[in-house]
Amino acid sequence: MASHTNDPLSVARQELEPGETLVWADRPRPDALARTKLPQVIRGALGLAVIAGLYWYGYVPDFRASAENALMFAFLVAAGLYCLALVVAPQIAKVSAGRMVYAVTSRRVMILSLWPFRSRRVFLPAELDEPRALADASGEGAVVFVERKLPWWKRSAGGSYQIEAFYGIADAPRVAAEIARLRGPAEISPFDDED
Incomplete structure (x- = not known):
């Protein structure tokens, strides 16, 4: 390459x-390539809203209580990072253009x-x-x-x-x-x- x-x-x-x-x-053109990533932004924002709702209503477990809670917490952190990556996809596309x-x-x-x-x-x-x-x-x-x-x-x-x-x-x-x-x-x- x-x-x-x-x-x-x-x-x-x-x-x-x-x-x-x-x-x-x-x-x-950077702005044109960034616009192609807008569906990812919507999915990422919805995912972050779901995770925030789980946290707000107390469904996010205390990861110190048990191994099962730690696993669920780790999953939510990974899902949150993935959703955050989707939200910033247009900025990444602008740079990569x-x-x-x-x-x-x-x-x-x-x-x-x-x-x-x-x-x-x-x-x-x-x-x-x-x-x-x-x-x-x-x-x-x-x-x-x-x-x-x-x-x-x-x-x-x-x-x-x-x-x-x-x-x-x-x-x-x-x-x-x-x-x-x-x-x-x-x-x-x-x-x-x-x-």
Whole structure:
């Protein structure tokens, strides 16, 4: 994984495989990436409210009384920390936007993250759905390139769809066109209208 640099093009070029060319690369706008975390804030705030209600009404046990109480107290502390992490997710996203690079190459679509953890998510043409640009009049916006309904056993409180997108990018319609070109012609299936 590449080291942090201010130039998204150089970060993306370091990830290229032999024979692969870079078509487009940029960073997300921090406020746009932060807005994608608002559902997490709601879940975190509700969780903290439940824990505060348990404490207020005396359902939080005295952890010094017994091992069972200590275990319950430890669970509530862990749940509280998790909920707090959900509440601050937009701030973390704002910081991580400066260390994230979106890229479209001649072979794949990539989301490169250098903070807080190094990761590289790669989407090959066969994994891409028809890209959809959601842009304002200036062309700035988001490009959704994976939007699939998850099977029932993969659904959670996070939703029932897998959505992968580039958020807060300039010239979103052009990027969507590049992803559509990479994806190739759409195959027509007789089952597309069925759910």
